[in-house]
Amino acid sequence: MTFARAVRHCLRNYATFSGRARRPEYWWFFLFVVLGGIVTDLIDGVLFGFGAPDAPETQILGPLWSVAMFVPLLAAGWRRMHDTGRPGWYLLIPMLISLAVLFLVGFEMTAVLAIGGPEAAGLGLGAGVALAGLLLVAQLVASLLILWWLTRPSERGRNAYGPEPRVRPEREARP
Numbered sequence: 796m797t798f799a800r801a802v803r804h805c806l807r808n809y810a811t812f813s814g815r816a817r818r819p820e821y822w823w824f825f826l827f828v829v830l831g832g833i834v835t836d837l838i839d840g841v842l843f844g845f846g847a848p849d850a851p852e853t854q855i856l857g858p859l860w861s862v863a864m865f866v867p868l869l870a871a872g873w874r875r876m877h878d879t880g881r882p883g884w885y886l887l888i889p890m891l892i893s894l895a896v897l898f899l900v901g902f903e904m905t906a907v908l909a910i911g912g913p914e915a916a917g918l919g920l921g922a923g924v925a926l927a928g929l930l931l932v933a934q935l936v937a938s939l940l941i942l943w944w945l946t947r948p949s950e951r952g953r954n955a956y957g958p959e960p961r962v963r964p965e966r967e968a969r970p
Contacts, residue, residue, distance in 0.1 A: 796820050802827045808874075809867040812883060814957050816874035817949055824871050828864045835860040872945065877956035879947045886941060892934040899927050 796804075801823035805816075835856040843853035873883030903924070952959055 796823065798823045798827070805867055805871045808870065810870055812870050812873045813877075814874050815878035815949070815954075815960050816871055817878060817960050818875070818946070820960075821871050821875040821945065824868065828868050831860050831864065832857060875945055877954075878949045878960065879944055880950040880954050880956075881944055885944070889934050889938045889941065892930055892937060896927050896930045896934070899930065903927075 796817065796819040801820045804820060805824040805827075808814075836854070839854045839856050843855070845852075869886065872886050876883045876885055949959065
């Protein structure tokens with residue numbers, strides 16, 4: 796699958812979470828999203844300045860690109876996980892761990908402020924920080940595992956998520 800074909804296919808199926816996606820489809824689209832993010836950040840820098848130390852940085856296009864590409868990239872990754880024989884929701888595990896860390900940190904900060912400051916929190920604050928650290932390590936491990944799964948070969952033949960995606964032969968150059 797070529798770069799252009801992968802991008803067209805993923806954008807056409809921007810919210811399709813069923814079926815399977817081969818490695819080239821996912822990774823070409825991933826490259827497209829990364830390159831698009833770089834380009835939009837550069838355009839933001841040219842239009843609004845690259846951020847002086849004393850001025851707030853203005854970004855419009857970069858965040859819009861990220862929001863616009865979130866669902867298509869998630870859907871492509873979901874289908875890619877299906878192609879390796881795994882459920883697509885596994886992609887959400889690192890995000891769920893992040894939410895747990897944010898909730899825990901927010902809960903700890905609220906408790907510290909309610910009690911009367913860090914010196915009054917004592918052992919509870921230390922346990923919360925330790926748990927947040929463990930969750931961050933779990934997030935790193937889960938992220939690396941998912942990255943590894945996304946790089947695995949396709950499961951041959953039909954699996955629980957559908958038939959193997961058809962491999963179209965690329966156009967061959969005629970002599």
